[in-house]
Amino acid sequence: MTRKNQAITLSINEKEKKALESLALEFGKTWGDKPNVSKLIKAIALNQLKIAVNNDWNNQRIETLEKARKLLLDFGFILEAEEIAKILIERSEFKNMFSSREIEQFLDKPKPLWRKNIENFIKRQQPFKLTYQDASERLWNFTVIHGQLRIIEKHQYLVCTCQEAEGNQDIIELKHNWTFKLDRIQEAVVTPVELSWQPDLDMIEVQFKVYRGLAFAYSKEEIKQDDIFKGDIEDSPPSRLIIRNVWSTFWFFREISNYWNDCEIIAPESVRQKFCQKLFAINAMYAENPSQDS
Structure with a gap:
């Protein structure tokens, strides 16, 4: 029965x-x-999904976020404004204070289905297979076991750890990490796979020192994303030790190269040597191709 x-x-x-x-x-x-x-x-x-209180924010917080969203739009920071809009539209307080129609229309701008699927899989911590064709008509397949959507240099990227590592030029500990600029992918297929979701990206701890004025400037900043330690200022010359979880030496080098001799990688040796190789290559290029005016 x-x-x-x-x-x-x-x-x-x-x-x-x-x-x-x-x-x-x-x-x-x-x-x-x-x-x-x-x-x-x-x-x-069954408590597999949790219900949380959604009406405990004060008016000032909601108003500040809405002003920030509009300012970001005015300055052309569309992706950042979109992230704030997603936060606001989920709050019941916002609908009581403002008309949500404007934000709904802003967020309802058409997105490819594969983009929506990636967002949903990440939210559900569901591993997935990403298949896409690049501008050279090469077909790429990646099995994503951890993914994050990050805004880097005003563009939105899928930053992920994949089972595949072939062709990755990073150090061995980070060879399974990949960064995909989403607006460069015109069409893709995204399908779930039965694997375990990794709790975070593959990362290594990198120690670096910032010197002179940068040491003081760093103290006034909020701790940057992925920073896990910020030391006190030491004298002669003024310096400050920073420890950061790094998931890509490419993006890490891209940031610290702005600081030139005001920043020095201390450890691990593999990251320090990889950066030195870049400096040697730049030096060799300038030595082999001197300016015609010299």
Whole structure:
């Protein structure tokens, strides 16, 4: 004798129904490729999804974030404004204070389905396979076991750790990390895979010192993303030790190269030597090709 599931009736309007279906899709509660509200509610009941208070922000915080969003738009920082809009649209306080129509339209600008799938998989911590074709019509396949969407130099990137490492020029500890500029991918296929999600990117601790004026300037800044230690200022010359979790030597070198001799990599030796190789290559290029005016 089979036992039938008990049914409940939800008294909701069409807009609320669509909102629940959207959440079901976002959290992977589907029947085939269609959203399944029953699975969503069951996941909440089983504490697989947590319900949090969503009306405990004061008015000043909401108003400040909305002003920041509009200022970012005015200065052309679209991606940053989008991130703030996502925070605001989820808050019940915002809908009580402002019309959410403007933000909904701002966020509803069409996105490719593969982009939405990547965002959903990351949110659900679901490993996935990314297949895309580059400008040279080469086909690339990556199995992503950890991914983050990061804004780097005003562009949005998928930063991820993959099973694949072939062709990666980074040091051995970071060879499985890849960075994809999303607006360069015109079309892609994104599908889930049955693997375990890695809790973070592959990282190594890098120690570096900042000298002279930069040592003082660094003390006035907020701790930068991935910094895990900021030492006190030492004298002769003034210096400060920084320890940072680094997931890509390419992006790390790109940042510190702005500081020239005001920054020195201390450890590990593999990262220090890789940076030295770049400096030697630059020196050789200038030595072999002297200016015609010299």
